[in-house]
Amino acid sequence: MSTVSFQENSPGWQFELGKQQLQEWWELKISEIEIDPPDLSIFDSPLIRLGIKFILWSLITIILVWLTWQLWLLLRPVINNWRRQQQQFKRSQIGFPNQIQAQLSPQEWLTKARQNYQEQNYRQGIFCLYQGILQYLSDREIINTLSSRTDGEYLKLIQQLNLKQFLSYQLLFSTHEKLCFSDLFPSATLFDQCEHAYQVITNKDN
Secondary structure, three states, X not given: XXXXXXXXXXXXXHHHHHHHHHHHHHHHHHHHOOOOOOOOHHHHOHHXXXXXXXXXXXXXXXXXXXXXXXXXXXXXXXXXXXXXXXXXXXXXXXXXXXXXXXXXXXXXXXXXHHHHHHOOOHHHHHHHHHHHHHHHHHHOOOOOOOOOXXXXXXXHHHHHOOOOOHHHHHHHHHHHHHXXXXXXXXXXXXXXXXXXXXXXXXXXXX
């Protein structure tokens, strides 16, 4: 009997008893806790659903725009190279000589343009004006003319250099580009406009 009493009063027995009582108390408290499921009725509101749809579509749109921009950056060198090849091919089809073969002075190109105008060959006349402006830019060491450059690249350089009479440059280069890549009809009126732009540039551009 004394041995049983000694065991029940020992520190080890008391520790085990306390641990068991604490465990039973904790399990009781846990069983008393009632966890209610979240209230999802707020999503039944048409306004909330509309807002969620708007956010989702906005995210999708942003992702698509970003992907399109990345694709454009990836393909832009290929497109520019293709345009150069098409431009050179178109020139060969309509009888335009390569830019690197152009050794006439701007005034000689103007004279040649007017000769083509008298023959009602307005396409070739406009090309001569275009070549004259390229030679003008090269003679004045403003822009180094290259056969690999597109009309858009020339205009971008002209704009960056902040050259005067930009609208006249734009008319000549954009007309030349349209003659190469579209069905633009080269009329006498169009030639007159291009010649006027040519005169404005060569007489007033500083």
